[in-house]
Amino acid sequence: MTTNQDLQDRKDAVIARGMGNASAVYVERAENACLWDVEGNRYIDFGSGIAVNNTGHSHPRIVAAVKAQLDKFSHTCAMVTPYASFVELAEELTRRAPGNSPKKAIFVTTGAEAIENAIKVARVKTGRSGVIAFKGGFHGRTNLTMGLTGKVAPYKAGFGPFPNEIYHAPFPNAFHGISVDDSVQALKDLFACDIEPSRVAAIIFEPVQGEGGFYQVPPEFARVLRKVCDDHGIMLIADEIQTGFARTGKLFATEYLGIEPDLMTMAKGIAGGFPIAALVGKADVMDAANPGGLGGTYAGSPLGCVAALEVLKLIDEEQLCQKALAIGEIMKSRLQALQQQFPVIADIRVLGAMIAMELVDDAGQPMVELTKALVGQAKENGLILLSCGVRGNVIRFLPALTIEESILEEGMLILENCLKELQGD
Numbered sequence: 001m002t003t004n005q006d007l008q009d010r011k012d013a014v015i016a017r018g019m020g021n022a023s024a025v026y027v028e029r030a031e032n033a034c035l036w037d038v039e040g041n042r043y044i045d046f047g048s049g050i051a052v053n054n055t056g057h058s059h060p061r062i063v064a065a066v067k068a069q070l071d072k073f074s075h076t077c078a079m080v081t082p083y084a085s086f087v088e089l090a091e092e093l094t095r096r097a098p099g100n101s102p103k104k105a106i107f108v109t110t111g112a113e114a115i116e117n118a119i120k121v122a123r124v125k126t127g128r129s130g131v132i133a134f135k136g137g138f139h140g141r142t143n144l145t146m147g148l149t150g151k152v153a154p155y156k157a158g159f160g161p162f163p164n165e166i167y168h169a170p171f172p173n174a175f176h177g178i179s180v181d182d183s184v185q186a187l188k189d190l191f192a193c194d195i196e197p198s199r200v201a202a203i204i205f206e207p208v209q210g211e212g213g214f215y216q217v218p219p220e221f222a223r224v225l226r227k228v229c230d231d232h233g234i235m236l237i238a239d240e241i242q243t244g245f246a247r248t249g250k251l252f253a254t255e256y257l258g259i260e261p262d263l264m265t266m267a268k269g270i271a272g273g274f275p276i277a278a279l280v281g282k283a284d285v286m287d288a289a290n291p292g293g294l295g296g297t298y299a300g301s302p303l304g305c306v307a308a309l310e311v312l313k314l315i316d317e318e319q320l321c322q323k324a325l326a327i328g329e330i331m332k333s334r335l336q337a338l339q340q341q342f343p344v345i346a347d348i349r350v351l352g353a354m355i356a357m358e359l360v361d362d363a364g365q366p367m368v369e370l371t372k373a374l375v376g377q378a379k380e381n382g383l384i385l386l387s388c389g390v391r392g393n394v395i396r397f398l399p400a401l402t403i404e405e406s407i408l409e410e411g412m413l414i415l416e417n418c419l420k421e422l423q424g425d
């Protein structure tokens with residue numbers, strides 16, 4: 001029998017160290033919120049391929065849609081000879097994106113590519129070069145998106161120099177003592193000390209910082225950003241790559257903020273595991289780029305388009321926004337109960353099914369080793385957990401929105417047992 005360890009040894013010999021894997025669990029098959037490794041072990045998956053399988057693994061409707069598409073064709077290149085699903089998906093997303101302005105879309109393949117295109121569009125629309133991003137933000141691993149990312153290890157360390165004209169402002173973060181006023185003042189300082197607003201093309205933010213630690217943007221700060229952008233002709237970009245597609249209890253987390261961004265990036269949950277990403281924005285902004293300026297060979301793959309159309313139907317029919325909210329409520333009460341037992345759980349953050357706990361010691365120091373140990377112990381006990389956070393001390397929970405309640409409860413019990421094993425009763 002092939003073992004996880006055999007495969008890990010073979011992987012280590014041929015895959016560069018830079019592309020790490022969180023656990024040596026080599027997946028044989030996956031169904032809804034569970035996966036099975038090559039040794040036949042079952043795991044409850046609280047990671048969903050990093051917020052991708054919101055509709056669960058191998059949803060039969062998505063599998064059927066993609067199989068049917070495969071029987072017709074798998075690629076023609078949408079920039080050469082397009083297909084109906086490409087148009088239909090754009091119709092759906094432009095209709096569903098928050099705000100009343102007429103919208104247009106483009107499709108690409110990865111989240112980072114969607115961000116790259118958002119910056120290109122903002123620059124061509126404004127004729128300016130500067131971009132403001134936030135400390136703790138994550139926008140990808142390509143050269144430009146790595147520059148936008150506000151987390152050094154492991155994403156930036158040693159990979160410089162970074163593209164110029166990118167500035168990082170502090171993200172408001174109540175738990176770490178950064179108030180909305182602090183962030184607003186820092187933005188003013190940035191305009192006074194680093195770049196004048198008339199040279200800024202875009203401000204990019206995540207409605208909930210993902211890799212950075214699951215910190216929600218306060219709606220009043222989002223409104224300040226909207227006003228600053230309106231006052232100075234700057235494009236506001238909402239990066240919904242991790243937050244989108246019902247994860248937070250709304251189709252897009254921006255809906256909580258009461259603002260309309262100029263541009264929105266989407267990926268991950270958009271197509272239940274098929275590589276497609278989108279940039280959706282105000283039509284006049286999106287149309288600033290000339291024909292041929294945007295695109296890519298695989299951009300808007302027909303397999304991704306049909307999968308995404310099915311995901312949107314499932315979100316409606318299976319009421320996945322409501323399910324995300326229900327998951328959030330259940331996990332919040334379980335985590336609050338655990339917090340009574342284990343004071344290292346210093347903060348619990350919940351927006352729908354985008355849930356995190358931050359682990360801190362008595363002196364307020366991040367418990368990085370405990371976070372790692374918890375991920376490791378959970379794997380041993382049959383639960384896939386993901387960590388995150390600029391300080392590496394946050395556990396994030398991203399279960400499938402279609403998870404059975406009994407499996408959710410079982411997963412939380414495993415978590416409790418792991419904490420007991422590591423922290424004592």
Ligand code: PMP
Nearest residue numbers: 110111112138139140210241242
């Ligand atoms: N933005 C955010 C908010 C993300 O969470 C990610 C992926 N973790 C990206 C951008 C980059 O997406 P991709 O890995 O598909 O390039």
